[in-house]
Amino acid sequence: MDELEKKLRLQICDIGKNLFNKDFIAANDGNISARLSETEVLATPTGVSKGYLEPHMLVKVNLQGEILEAREGYRPSTEVKMHLRIYRELPEMNGVVHAHPPFGTAFAIKGEALDKMMMPESVIAMGEIPLAKYGTPSTEEVPDSIMPFLGKKTAVLLESHGALTWGKDVMGAYMNMERLEYTAKLTFLTRMIHGERELPPNRIEELVALRSFYGM
Template identity: 45%
Template structure:
């Protein structure tokens, strides 16, 4: 994919995140890996609604700026993005945002370790809650690193959500799926409880990943002992 197309995808995703209310003011950041080993990243201090191709910044694997419009620099959260690329050769885009439903789980210190939605069981699997890290420091990349081996989506404690993908659109889709899933689960809990799919059917859904050509990692069904049939998922 040529660089201009990737730039346009990043801008489109930034605008969509702002329109969906996943970011406000200067929140969130998006990046993409390029074929030459460099990266494109959104600038700091700018609303995602204002991002245009010429405002994107090109950096190297250490975060050094290679190309940038005057006065622009990458987000201080770029350390988190670069850690994802360093640890996962299959990751070509990273998105960080504050979608209200999913971030609600992060603020409540609740992982989304559940198997209650057919699509999300197959595509994402359980979503962990990573330990708290001070933004702009190496604490955040250090906090997410242990989860990168098995997860493409994770919650950042008291912070927001992170999604990685084989391209910008895939990373965005995962964040979009996460947020809808979080909202549905919250509604289910309000209505009396969220109920997991049976273990047998969970495995069938995981096995369908190959058929649907789903890329990325999946934690499988192993995060907790099976609850008694009919027991609600309320954590």
């Protein structure tokens, strides 16, 4: 096993622990993956808590989802299909995270996109977080539902299900999941105190212009 693979396996386990401890996933939910090479992806196995992952539990699949390497008793999740769709469509993206963070998932169940431009960091880093249409988990409906956003966004809510984020590396994908949940939580909290308030349009424009400055 080369250094990159070792590093990615440890990083995925670490992210799993964070997702679990932050309450972004319950029991065996959620999945994380990272592109290892042009043709190989490392992914978390099904039926295992992502809070208690060990590097050897991860499975290696190709971009078609065929298992290349897996220890006995471990197989990829059927939800890996949405990860693979991202890797096939976006060669520059190398990490994907799927979770059910409570605030984000509440909006996903309500069927409401997170499209209020309320604070500078969210506008710069994320912009609108759209809602991908509901699809039955494990079918091609879910990957199909995210197609309109590929190449434009790095975070989406999955209607009545949860959230999906991706990035140039797996840590970037995880950061986007944190941002998504933070945005959902703020939207919820400001609504609770009747304080939901967007920045004025000219201020939003200024922030959008800063995106290139921050390398977004």
